[in-house]
Amino acid sequence: MKLTMLKSKIHRVNVTHAELDYEGSCAIDLNLMDKANILPFEQLHIYNVNNGERFTTYAITAERGSGTIGVNGAAAHKASPGDLLIICTYAELEATEAEHFNPALVYVDSENAITHTSHGHLAAA
Numbered sequence: 001m002k003l004t005m006l007k008s009k010i011h012r013v014n015v016t017h018a019e020l021d022y023e024g025s026c027a028i029d030l031n032l033m034d035k036a037n038i039l040p041f042e043q044l045h046i047y048n049v050n051n052g053e054r055f056t057t058y059a060i061t062a063e064r065g066s067g068t069i070g071v072n073g074a075a076a077h078k079a080s081p082g083d084l085l086i087i088c089t090y091a092e093l094e095a096t097e098a099e100h101f102n103p104a105l106v107y108v109d110s111e112n113a114i115t116h117t118s119h120g121h122l123a124a125a
Contacts, residue, residue: 002095003098005090005101007103008036008088008104009103009106010036010085010086010087011086011107012084012086013085013086014082015070015082017081018070018075018081019070019073020073022073024057024075025058025073026058026059026070026071026072026075027060027061027070028068029066030061031065031114032112032114033061035104035106037104041059042089044059044088045087045088046086046088047087048078049084051078055075057071069087071085103119104120105118
């Protein structure tokens with residue numbers, strides 16, 4: 001049996017720009033992509049904390065260290081500069097793999113600079 005598991009998350013990044021006249025995608029600072037283990041053109045699930053919008057697109061690279069989070073194309077209707085987003089990726093894993101898999105979690109400050117990371121270890125209940 002395969003399970004869909006959280007692979008990575010960038011938590012509460014600020015949208016730096018939204019550009020409607022673009023083919024599509026979400027531009028992400030390469031530092032964030034590296035820490036979150038997100039590849040160019042990988043599918044993204046994006047959750048907008050400000051307005052509740054949820055949408056799917058793909059990642060493209062933005063300049064390393066720029067703090068850029070750019071929502072492009074049709075998705076620009078779902079996010080505006082200053083909105084807080086949660087950006088996630090998921091992976092299909094066999095149940096035995098999933099038991100020991102830990103996602104890459106990235107946390108940022110108000111300028112989208114990395115403050116800390118985690119590998120998804122949850123405390124036991």
